[in-house]
Amino acid sequence: MIRRNTIPFGPQHPVLPEPIQLRLVMEDEKIIEALPAIGYIHRGLEKIAEKKDFIQDVYLAERICGICSFMHSQNYCQGIESLMNLTVPDRGRYLRTIWAEIHRVHSHLLALGLLADSFGFENLFMQLWRTREIILDIMEQTAGGRVMLGTCCIGGVRKDISSAQATVVLRQLDQVQKECDEILPALLNDYSVKQRTVGVGVLPRDKAHELGAVGPVARASGIGMDYREQGYAAYPDLGFKKVVETAGDCYARTLVRVKEIAESIRMARLALEKAPQGPIAVPFKGNPTGEVLARIEQPRGELNFYIKGNGTRNLERFRVRTPTFANLPPLLHMLTGCQLADVPVIALSIDPCISCTER
Amino acid sequence: MATMLSNIMKNLGRKAATRLYPFEKRELPTTTRGHLDIEIDKCIFCGACQKRCPTNAINVTRDPKTWAVNHYACIVCGYCVEVCPKDCLLLRNEHLPQP
Amino acid sequence: MLTNVTEIPVTQLHGEVWALKQQGYRLVTLTCCDLGDAHDILYHFDKDYTLKHLRLRLPRGESLPSITDLFFAAVLVENEIQDLFGVTVAGMVVDYKGRFLLSEGAPVAPLNKPIGIGIDIRAKAPVAEGGKAS
Numbered sequence: 001m002i003r004r005n006t007i008p009f010g011p012q013h014p015v016l017p018e019p020i021q022l023r024l025v026m027e028d029e030k031i032i033e034a035l036p037a038i039g040y041i042h043r044g045l046e047k048i049a050e051k052k053d054f055i056q057d058v059y060l061a062e063r064i065c066g067i068c069s070f071m072h073s074q075n076y077c078q079g080i081e082s083l084m085n086l087t088v089p090d091r092g093r094y095l096r097t098i099w100a101e102i103h104r105v106h107s108h109l110l111a112l113g114l115l116a117d118s119f120g121f122e123n124l125f126m127q128l129w130r131t132r133e134i135i136l137d138i139m140e141q142t143a144g145g146r147v148m149l150g151t152c153c154i155g156g157v158r159k160d161i162s163s164a165q166a167t168v169v170l171r172q173l174d175q176v177q178k179e180c181d182e183i184l185p186a187l188l189n190d191y192s193v194k195q196r197t198v199g200v201g202v203l204p205r206d207k208a209h210e211l212g213a214v215g216p217v218a219r220a221s222g223i224g225m226d227y228r229e230q231g232y233a234a235y236p237d238l239g240f241k242k243v244v245e246t247a248g249d250c251y252a253r254t255l256v257r258v259k260e261i262a263e264s265i266r267m268a269r270l271a272l273e274k275a276p277q278g279p280i281a282v283p284f285k286g287n288p289t290g291e292v293l294a295r296i297e298q299p300r301g302e303l304n305f306y307i308k309g310n311g312t313r314n315l316e317r318f319r320v321r322t323p324t325f326a327n328l329p330p331l332l333h334m335l336t337g338c339q340l341a342d343v344p345v346i347a348l349s350i351d352p353c354i355s356c357t358e359r
Numbered sequence: 360m361a362t363m364l365s366n367i368m369k370n371l372g373r374k375a376a377t378r379l380y381p382f383e384k385r386e387l388p389t390t391t392r393g394h395l396d397i398e399i400d401k402c403i404f405c406g407a408c409q410k411r412c413p414t415n416a417i418n419v420t421r422d423p424k425t426w427a428v429n430h431y432a433c434i435v436c437g438y439c440v441e442v443c444p445k446d447c448l449l450l451r452n453e454h455l456p457q458p
Numbered sequence: 459m460l461t462n463v464t465e466i467p468v469t470q471l472h473g474e475v476w477a478l479k480q481q482g483y484r485l486v487t488l489t490c491c492d493l494g495d496a497h498d499i500l501y502h503f504d505k506d507y508t509l510k511h512l513r514l515r516l517p518r519g520e521s522l523p524s525i526t527d528l529f530f531a532a533v534l535v536e537n538e539i540q541d542l543f544g545v546t547v548a549g550m551v552v553d554y555k556g557r558f559l560l561s562e563g564a565p566v567a568p569l570n571k572p573i574g575i576g577i578d579i580r581a582k583a584p585v586a587e588g589g590k591a592s
Contacts, residue, residue: 035552036534042559046542047569056413059436082459127366130376144392144450150436158441186363212485212531230507291460293486293502293509304502306489321487321535329531358559 002027007340011040015118015344018354022347026340034335036328038358045359049318054080054288057315058153061305064320065356066147067110070103071298072356073152078232079294079307080154086284090234092156094275097234099142099149099157101268105176106135107299108257108264111351112187115254118344119196124187131179138172141165156281166272173272177265184258197250201334201346204248213330215301215323216260217350220245220252227297237274238267250349257351287311298323300351322356391452392435395428401447402426408439408448430455463500463511468523474512475525478503483510485529490539492570497545501525521546534558542569 005026011019019040025033045064049057061076062069074096081088088096113128136146142161143149151159161169187193203213208221218225219242226242228235243259245252288309296303301323308317327350334346378385387393404426406419416432417439419425440448466474486502486509493515499522501512516522524547526533536547537558544567547553560568 039557039559039561044568052413056411056438059413059434059438063434123367124363127370133376140391141388142390144390144437145435148434148436150392158437182366182369186366189362209482209484210530212529225507227507293460293511302486304487306487306500306502308491317489317491319487319489325534326487326531328534 004032009343009347013344015114015348016352017114018352020352020354022335022343024335024340024343029340031335031338031340031343034332036332038354040358041355042358046318046320050315053313054309054315055154057318059150062148062150062152064359065322065353067107067353068103068298068300068356069147070099070149070152071296071303073150074100074233075294075296075298075303075305076307077152077154078296079292079305080288080309082292082294083288083290083307083309084154084284084286086155086282088156089279089282090276091160091278092280092282093234094271095157095159095161095280096152097238098161098268098271098275099139099151100233101264101271102135102138103149104264104299105261105268106132106139107351108261109135109180111299111348112184112254112257114351115250115345115348116187116193118348119193121190121193124183127179127183128187131176131183134172134176134179138169142169153281155284156279158281160280161272161275166275170269170272173265173269177262180261180265184261188255188258194251196342196345197254197349198247200250200342201338201349202247202249203330203334205246207333208248208330211329211333212326213301214326215298216253216256217301217327217330219243220256221248222246225302227295227302232296234271235267238270240267250345253349287313288315291317300324300353301327320356320359322353322359324350324353324357327352328357387452387454389452392437392450393452393454394430394450395433395435395439396449396451397426397428398447398449399426401445403445405444407442407444411438411442413438460511462509463513465513465515468514468516468520471512471514471523471525472528475501475528478510478512479528481505485525485531488532488535488539490543490545490569492543494571497543499539499545516545521548523547524549524551526551541567543567544570 007024007026009022009024010016011021021037023035024031049060058073058076062073064072109128109132113125116124140146142165143151143159151157203221205222208218208223224242224244228240243256245256289311291308294305303323304321306319310316331350404419404421404424409417409419414432414434416429418427437450483503483505486504489500491498495518497516499514499516503510522545524536533552536550537554539545540547541556541559
């Protein structure tokens with residue numbers, strides 16, 4: 001007779017970077033059922049957005065997440081721009097792409113480092129984060145903040161990258177590429193890493209679709225869904241190629257991220273070289289009216305903002321659906337039937353960001 | 360296995376990635392947004408920065424003429440610097456010391 | 459701009475969602491807006507980057523039928539709507555009973571609009587002595 005136990009995993013746990021509790025119903029070492037409990041850091045961001053005016057909300061949107069901050073403000077600006085029929089100048093589109101792709105590299109390196117930490121490979125974790133430091137330096141030089149860039153504004157961007165800065169950034173991206181080429185094979189080919197990730201937390205394609213998985217989680221299960229294909233910002237000019245894997249396990253999700261780092265560095269370099277000269281932003285007048293569901297591809301997946309304006313300076317409703325919110329139901333499916341020791345690896349393989357999930 | 364080993368060997372030959380912080384400080388780029396400062400002589404106390412500030416960190420009064428920023432609330436976004444009609448606000452690149 | 463919106467009554471919700479599921483749509487999310495006397499609930503679906511929306515007008519006090527039996531992905535967002543808007547969602551697979559995002563002692567239905575402000579058509583509620591209308 002096997003006894004059932006419930007183990008609370010989190011909200012404070014050595015490997016979890018953010019507060020989420022997973023209530024695991026166990027039979028011996030096997031997980032029968034998993035349920036998330038969130039609400040530890042609900043900040044009421046959607047309510048504040050209604051009280052501030054829509055230009056101030058750009059800075060608010062940027063602070064939804066501390067890792068992929070630029071893309072939140074980019075998505076918000078794209079949503080408002082579509083409500084107000086604004087066209088962003090070419091240079092503005094390119095600069096947005098450059099910062100978004102640099103941000104993606106930094107987010108993926110962070111996620112891979114945390115994954116390495118989750119199975120106790122601390123050396124690799126430190127090395128990946130050392131590489132990430134170069135990216136943070138790039139962002140500080142070009143935008144002024146290491147994580148909160150604050151460069152996106154409605155109608156374009158607020159800061160330009162001069163050609164002297166671009167040369168430095170290209171050189172630093174070379175360095176990032178070189179270090180990634182050294183370290184990432186160690187992550188992919190290591191025997192002990194493969195033991196911990198291959199075949200663990202499998203999410204089949206049909207389940208991924210049914211449970212609404214997005215981003216690297218969906219792409220690792222064989223669903224070729226990447227909103228960059230639809231060509232916002234400067235992606236149509238850069239020859240974007242999406243990365244799709246079919247295995248659906250933790251290793252495939254890692255592989256997707258590793259390949260996306262290379263693709264992002266390539267696109268950031270190309271955009272820096274190809275960016276046309278010209279204005280970086282268009283002026284605008286008036287207030288947004290109407291409703292829109294703005295979408296963007298973030299490092300963790302597809303981000304949706306529902307924005308409803310009523311012709312005043314304040315928004316009627318601002319709703320945020322972050323990728324981790326969509327990836328939690330697939331996570332519950334992955335956890336069911338796995339071993340307790342694999343929970344940290346599986347939880348971190350979806351790259352959870354609970355702060356943006358709760359807003 | 361061998362790839363990680365070669366990385367470790369390379370690291371032995373490299374100089375340290377960290378620095379001895381309190382003695383050796385990082386040089387900040389000129390673009391860093393450190394903290395908000397004002398050239399108070401140029402200010403006309405119009406209150407444009409107070410109205411636009413996303414976090415209500417700035418407090419301006421016309422009579423008596425005062426301008427104050429709450430550095431704990433300020434997110435150093437630079438929006439006030441853009442809207443200032445007299446260009447008297449500026450972002451300095453060094454961070455404020457801990458009080 | 460939001461295009462491809464179908465307005466449906468509450469009774470047809472299950473049938474429409476089932477039809478969309480059969481066509482291979484993926485649930486993106488739900489959005490709830492407070493309209494004063496009713497809640498405006500939008501269901502967003504996606505298939506090959508094409509969005510489709512179902513719009514539901516739910517009068518205040520009525521409960522919303524859950525679609526978690528069709529799309530388990532809706533379980534978190536339905537609990538969130540129940541917490542933040544005070545809408546009762548009936549028949550959820552996992553029901554957190556209003557303690558999903560909010561804890562004990564938190565404001566009740568914080569995302570509803572305050573009475574008598576903005577688009578709200580209801581008369582402004584009388585302010586209680588010494589208290590605030592909220």
